[in-house]
Amino acid sequence: MNRAERIKVLRFGVSGLLATGLHAAVAMTLIMRAGTQPALANALAFACSTGISYLMNTFWSFSSFPALANVWRFATVSLGGLTLTALVAHATELAGGGPGLGIAMVVCVVPPVTFIAHRWWTYR
Template sequence: MNRAERIKLLRFGASGLLVTGLHVTVAMTLIEYAGTGPALANALAFACSTGGSYLLNTFWSFSSSPALANAWRFATVSLGGLTLTALVSHATAVAGGGPGLGIAMVVCVVPPVTFIAHRRWTYR
């Protein structure tokens, strides 16, 4: 991997950490201060963090411009990542792994897959 690709990968990782913080902040704020149920709070937080992720990754990680085509591809990859998260978590649980192992597996599998999908498809 060349230097430019490593920079994109590092920025993608940093963006992921930032939007994870955004998700937690939005969800907890809605639950604690607005009385929103956890499922709705997390759904709204997912929407907010996905929008933030799109902007950060478009401008910073991949040095691209917002466009309808890459926004739809980004949303598709994000939903695919959500589906992959559920599948990896479920497979880990079925195999007898606890929640911590499931989270570790998700962290090891989902970000690399979504980075490659964004690099090769979303921002082609």
């Protein structure tokens, strides 16, 4: 992997960590301060963090510009990542792994898959 690709991967990772932190902060604020049900709070937090993730990844990670085509591709990959998260966690549970192992498996599988999808499809 060349230097430019390593920088994209690093920036993608930082963007993901920041978006995850935003998701947690929005969800917890809605639940604890506004009394929002956890499912709704997490859905709203997912929407917020996905929007911020799109902007960070578009401008910073992939040095691109917002466009209708990459908005829809980004949303598709994000929903695919959400689906893959559920599948990996469920498969880990079926295999007898606990929640911690499920999270570890998700962290090992989902970010590389979504990076590749964004690199070769969203921002082509």
